[in-house]
Amino acid sequence: MSKALIHVTEFKWIWGFIKKYKYMFLTAMVLVVVVNVLNMANPLIQGQIVDRVITDGQTEILPKLVMTMIAITVIKSVIRYIYLMMFENVSQNVVFNARKSIFKRIQELDFEFFDCTRTGDIMARLTGDLEAVRHFTAYVIYQFFMHAITLLFVIIILFTINPLFTLILLAVTPFTGYFAIKLSGKVKPAFSAIREQFSRLNSTVQESISGNRVIKAFAKEDYEIYKFSRENAGFRDRNVEAARIWERYLPVLDSLAGLLSVIIILVGGIMVITGDITLGELVTFNSFIWALNNPMRMVGWLINDAQRFAASAEKIMLLLIREPKIKDSEAAAGISRLKGRVEFRNVDFGYGKELVLKDISFEAYPGQTVAVIGPTGSGKSSLVSLISRFYDCRKGQILIDGRDVREHSLKTLRESVAVAMQEIFLFSDTIEGNIAYGVTGASAERIKWAAGMAEADGFIADFPEGYDTIIGERGVGLSGGQKQRIALARALVKDPAVIILDDTTSSVDIETEHVIHRSLSEFCKNRTTFIIAHRISAVRNADLILVLDQGRIVERGTHEELLALKGHYYSVFVNQYGDFDKQEAFAAGGEAYGKE
Ligand SMILES: Nc1ncnc2c1ncn2[C@@H]1O[C@H](COP(=O)(O)OP(=O)(O)O)[C@@H](O)[C@H]1O
Ligand SMILES: [Mg+2]
Incomplete structure (x- = not known):
């Protein structure tokens, strides 16, 4: 022995x-x-x-x-x-x-x-x-x-x-x-x-x-x-x-x-x-x-x-003994609420050896909407995950209200940023419990209001038990679009300075998506909004559109500026709406051209 x-x-x-x-x-x-x-x-x-x-x-x-x-x-x-x-x-x-x-x-x-x-x-x-x-x-x-x-x-x-x-x-x-x-x-x-x-x-x-x-x-x-x-x-x-x-x-x-x-x-x-x-x-x-x-x-x-x-x-x-790498820094100041000015300065990021984001720089102010589009795997979700400090960047800096995210307390940061993630997770709880998850003691009115904003109120009311309907494990019993809208409502119940919608309306029909974006524009008036989407219709009103490709921002600007460039964005547009000549029809609200 x-x-x-x-x-x-x-x-x-x-x-x-x-x-x-x-x-x-x-x-x-x-x-x-x-x-x-x-x-x-x-x-x-x-x-x-x-x-x-x-x-x-x-x-x-x-x-x-x-x-x-x-x-x-x-x-x-x-x-x-x-x-x-x-x-x-x-x-x-x-x-x-x-x-x-x-x-x-x-x-x-x-x-x-x-x-x-x-x-x-x-x-x-x-x-x-x-x-x-x-x-x-x-x-x-x-x-x-x-x-x-x-x-x-x-x-x-x-x-x-x-x-x-x-x-x-x-x-x-x-x-x-x-x-x-x-x-x-x-x-x-x-x-x-x-x-x-x-x-x-x-x-x-x-x-x-x-x-x-x-x-x-x-x-x-x-x-x-x-x-x-x-x-x-x-x-x-x-x-x-x-x-x-x-x-x-x-x-x-x-x-x-x-x-x-x-x-x-x-x-x-x-x-x-x-x-x-x-x-x-x-x-x-x-x-x-x-x-x-x-x-x-x-x-x-x-x-x-x-x-x-x-x-x-x-x-x-x-x-x-395993220590989380993301933790409150000593310098974390006692700021209770952020205003929502987000700035990326030459940010590099990767999960392993390979860089997933390269040299990302941009700025967003409260009241503005930043849209991120790009092919699957181009790094859109990774980019927004850095704002809530789910990961830390390799190089460069991410600042909120002019201060490095690593110098904010995690609690303040995450209370000020609301995320509707691409991968939706719902708890086996009531619909109400799921929507109110981020805010302890959220009032019934607030929950109903958030559900209304997310165009979820209608289908929830159709359930025999309404907001008290228990959702099965992983949200069994709901369609993809319904789950997305509950996740959106969950983000809206918070009173965030920054709101991130990662592909949140991709499974929702185009008309409903349109209604959601219209009501959101009121809610987001003095907040900073990030929208990740594949449909041009969801991003065209953004103040700044970032086109990502293989981790780099390859184009940036407003809808009109990007169309004029006749580059990546333009070809996505043509793909979704056919000929450029039909742009007028699109501008007139011709969502019927959407290919979904
Ligand atoms: N948790 C992770 N661990 C390792 N690699 C990841 C992880 N999440 C995403 N990636 C990789 O990072 C790249 C960008 O992914 P992602 O940001 O999800 O792209 P998008 O949201 O644009 O589809 C992809 O190559 C993907 O494989
Ligand atoms: Mg993604």
Whole structure:
């Protein structure tokens, strides 16, 4: 066994959590010692019964001895119950607190963390790994302690009775320990294979539930069942493999335990005959077999459990020490509300090595609308995500009200910027709850007003339960355009200085989009608005249109200026509205030319 039983850092870490309940924990440990002492009593009394009652014929003390044995057994059970409850209590509280800190840390982490971490991995920290921590706190620690103490006590007691006999017995026990440790070493990879397979099985199920619509649409149920059966069979096989290893060693361990009995009867018998020990002492030795054997048998499992704890604790610790890169700067000033002047100065940005945005510069003032258009993947969403500081830029500066976004407090910044994101997420809550999400205590009128602005009021009112309609997970039960309008209403409920609409009306029909933009223009009067859209009709009234291509601003200006350029924007226009000559029809509100 070359590896350390358990790494010191993990132990320190868990002690940090146990410390809060140290009195209960230490009391429970003391009770473990008490039970251990009581455990020693019965075999000793049994020896007394043989020597004094049976051999010497002092029958009058028999009832007293038997009563004592019964009393000790009852007391032991009561104390064991108490300390088990105490360990359970401490461990549940430890896990409660650890779970809380993990969840808090997950909330603090930034976009970058979630970009590169699988949901399943985060869930594993909160489930399997925490369970290993709980098991360690509630069981492994005291078991280690208990077996060590038992072994120590029994060796001392047996030594005082007969050192030679004790030494002979002790010669066998290390073999049990050796095989137990070897077994646990063999079973360990089999056990991690089981856990690994279990998480694969879970992911398969999880994915087929979330993806049920795609599965049905492509009639791939059989394929999914096949995939599941494969993982399911894998899980069964891993378990059978582990059992096979485990069962190969069990007979060895049992034989060694049997060997102890044989030695005791054989050597002990001879010693009784030669008068080295009394018959009662032989009975005592025999009754202590379990106390010699158990710790040796358990040591392998406990080491296994402890290693599993160490591995889980390490993963949890790695998550807990992970620092978000986006955090409040020391210089964050106590400005409570921003006005909304946004300036990009030579901004470069990338998620990995590659730059996604290159040398972006522009300015936007409150009351203005900036539209960003460009092909998919050109960096539009990335550009606006820098305003709320979902990510930090590589080079250059983003200023709001003349101050670097990194010098604003995150709270002020994000309260002042409302975003309707391209990827819509709705909580499984009522429609009202979803719209009011960003503003605690938003009034019913305000919610209704925002829904009205987003042209959502009509379809919400058509639901039998209106605003109290519960939306399923991921917004099941709503069309794409309906979800977009709820997301828009959610952004509008806030009273933002900057409002960002990332492709927010792409799934809404053109007429409705038009109505939304008309009511928005009133709302956005003294705010800075960013609109990302593919339809020229949605951007043509903007004060500034930025045309992005492969992360660069390739054209900029108003609708008329850009048309006159006859470049990218112009060709998009022609694509959507046909010939340039038809521009007049378009200007007259000819949305019918739109190709959607
Ligand atoms: N979270 C992310 N991690 C890594 N790369 C990303 C991420 N989001 C977007 N990208 C990449 O950045 C580029 C620009 O994406 P995006 O800003 O979403 O473009 P658009 O909104 O114009 O479609 C794309 O090449 C895309 O693959
Ligand atoms: Mg986008």
